[in-house]
Amino acid sequence: VRMYNAGLIYRGFRIVNWDPKLQTTVSDDEIEYVEKTDPFYYFQYGPFVIGTVRPETKFGDKYVVMHPDDARYAQYSHGQQIDLEWINGPITATVIKDEAADMETGSGVMTITPSHSNIDFEIAKRHNLDIEQVIDERGILLPIAGEFAGQHIKKARAAIVEKLTSKGLVTKVDEKYVHNVATNSRGGGIIEPQIKKQWFVGVDKEFVIEKSSIAGIASGSATTLKKLMKASVENGGVKINPERFEKIYYHWIDNLRDWNISRQIWFGHRIPVWYKGEEMYCGVEAPREEGWEQDSDVLDTWFSSGLWTFSTLGWPDATDDLKTYHPTAVLETGYDIIFFWVARMILMSGFHVGEVPFKQVYLHGLVRDGQGRKMSKSLGNIIDPLDMIKKYGADATRLSLVVGAQPGNDLKLSEDRVRGYKHFANKLWNITRFVLENQHEGDTFSNIALTEADTALVAEARELAKTVSDNIDNFRLDLAADAVYHYVWDRFAAQIIEESKAVLKGADGPEKASKQRMLSEILIISLKLLHPFMPFVTEAIWQQLPQKENDLLMVAKWPSA
Known part of the structure; x- marks a missing residue:
């Protein structure tokens, strides 16, 4: 509630990591990339050749993106329209010149699916392009897919390629393309980026910190959560052991996007927001009037656990325990949750208490089997x-x-x-x-x-x-x-x-x-x-x-x- 009142928590439409298997959003830090081998298809898209491993997303591709400095496509101008044949018939594509296009990859040209890719979504936002959803929350193709609507993407892929082949639009197929597939580390479901209305923490949004004992962050100064997290370690308030993880910590902060904190799961702290028609109320207690309905989502586990160092000591009251034991001396945890938990505690403690949560972080490694492999049921190498x-x-x-x-x-x-x-x-x-x-x-x-x-x-x-x-x-x-x-x-x-x-x-x-x-x-x-x-x-x-x-x-x- 305090972060919402400070303007740091907001609700909006953003592209998020959606798990169709568990039917919930997944934070960037909980993504696990699994190496897979799949066919990579090259399609003729008007005068251009484009490549993809996911032809089922291409129904909404009506923008072709190229780098403004790419001499191969100098004859095409930004906003130029081109008529071409595509999956379900003729379409009109629009040329977009954007530096996100990689001139060194393939033909240097790509089409975009803004509703199902982070990069494509950002390009669409920059150029105010149409954004059309192609796949629903269950992995089913929507009406935009024409004759393929209602089919699951796994089933539809082969049929889509077959149709494109019959039209002479498949130029080449690399059957042994190795790539990393984003999966949910908790359930193994393949991530399907979706645009959804969610709650976010703005990590680059400026706010005035009332009280601060963090070196480099003065009381009453304007700062951001990113700056707060970086200063806590950079100025010696928190020492990370081994020291090499400090570089990893800084790299993560530098590349941190706004944090999606709403989850569509059963267990967790329910988001303290209520709705009544077009009205919205955020508070510690529910509105007394009738007709208000609480948000059904819950907070990301790491948002809740990030409060641990001070919430267990009586905060928000200025208790003797809080004065005596905060910040604590040492936090010991695994290096695999330095972003999930350690960084979140530094963020939360800095904003709410104006202090670092602990002075030392000791990171241990992971326990693997005698051959150095990750323990798993499938390998049968778990040591209980x-x-x-x-x-x-x-x-x-x-x-x-x-x-x-x-x-x-x-x-x-x-x-x-x-x-x-x-x-x-x-x-x-x-x-x-x-x-x-x-x-x-x-x-x-x-x-x-x-x-x-x-x-x-x-x-x-x-x-x-x-x-x-x-x-x-x-x-x-x-x-x-x-x-x-x-x-x-x-x-x-x-x-x-x-x-x-x-x-x-x-x-x-x-x-x-x-x-x-x-x-x-x-x-x-x-x-x-x-x-x-x-x-x-x-x-x-x-x-x-x-x-x-x-x-x-x-x-x-x-x-x-």
């Missing part, structure tokens, strides 16, 4: 974490998702990998058993002096704590977990414990007591360092220790060098 937890334990599963998972990079996961960390968990139990078995009941180490060699070994473990801490502080959780994993297995178990066995088997004395204290201290340090990555096993082991500073490991003091 719940199954892994049942077979190998939660800690082994957690560690398999942390070690080697560099920020922003995808992770290859296999059952063998999880099984390997189960062996490490067992190793940790065995280490603990050995250390405890070589202590006497009631032993205390506070008064036992460490030998010079054992002091150095404990110092080495504490130095590891510094390395792990630095990596965690720098969001390199993968390196932190890997360092402590290799230290415990390769250094503590394989070397330090093995080299201590001869002394531990000998008679009691200062050297043996020193070894016992050294092993105990290194075990405690190791458990603390492993706890963020293996909380369950380490906590269970902690409970078995006869001497510990806290009842719970999770509240024990972090080790320092």
